[in-house]
Amino acid sequence: MDQLVQKNVTLQGSFSHNWPIWERVLRLLASGQLNVRPLISRVAKLEEWQSCFDGMAEGTLLKAVLKP
Numbered sequence: 001m002d003q004l005v006q007k008n009v010t011l012q013g014s015f016s017h018n019w020p021i022w023e024r025v026l027r028l029l030a031s032g033q034l035n036v037r038p039l040i041s042r043v044a045k046l047e048e049w050q051s052c053f054d055g056m057a058e059g060t061l062l063k064a065v066l067k068p
Helices: 002-006 019-031 048-060
Strands: 040-045 063-065
Touching: 040 048, 048 063
Parallel strands: 040 063
Antiparallel strands: none
């Protein structure tokens, strides 16, 4: 922290989720008002988790859904 104070650096962060936000998102999903399908790049079996993680790390997948 001393380096931030000494150099007069502004540090800004954010916290983007809390329980009320999750409740709202779930309501929007349930009502069909929020379509997340365009964000899902791949739906795969749980056993294929490594290739999904690799794809997201490489930037070839945006989001992957793993199904047991």
